[in-house]
Amino acid sequence: MEFGDLLEIRDILQYQHVIGAVACLGERPMRYGELGSALAEWTGNRIGDGELTRTVRRLVDSGLARETFADGHRLLCLTRMGRDRLTTIRALGRALHRDHSDEQGDEAPDDGTTS
Numbered sequence: 645m646e647f648g649d650l651l652e653i654r655d656i657l658q659y660q661h662v663i664g665a666v667a668c669l670g671e672r673p674m675r676y677g678e679l680g681s682a683l684a685e686w687t688g689n690r691i692g693d694g695e696l697t698r699t700v701r702r703l704v705d706s707g708l709a710r711e712t713f714a715d716g717h718r719l720l721c722l723t724r725m726g727r728d729r730l731t732t733i734r735a736l737g738r739a740l741h742r743d744h745s746d747e748q749g750d751e752a753p754d755d756g757t758t759s
Contacts, residue, residue: 656733661691661699662708663733666722669709670730673721676700 656663661683668674668682680696691699700720703709708726712719722730 652732653736656729656736659699659702660687661695662702662706665699665703665720666708666726666730666733669703669720669722669726673712673719675717675719679720 664683664686665679668679668686671682674682676696679700680691680693683696683699684690700709703720703726704711706725707723708729709720710723712721
């Protein structure tokens with residue numbers, strides 16, 4: 645792993661609600677309130693309006709999401725960069741799950757044979 649990879653991982657993990665918002669918006673574009681509800685479901689905790697506003701601003705300012713309007717409502721949707729970030733987040737999740745499974749002894753049982 646190179647230092648640049650670590651910086652990217654740090655950037656991805658810096659704000660938990662941004663990770664959740666990217667995951668939620670990966671399902672479909674959402675209105676502000678819908679995203680707040682989806683994040684509350686994802687984290688198991690209600691997210692305050694101020695934190696939701698900061699999260700949306702971080703998404704837009706970083707280029708992960710953009711605002712569009714449909715039927716008079718503001719919608720947030722992932723950009724190409726946001727979809728790429730979602731792919732990376734999912735890969736990190738799979739890697740963490742694999743590592744955790746290995747620690748739990750979920751590997752194939754040792755049958756005494758050697759390769």
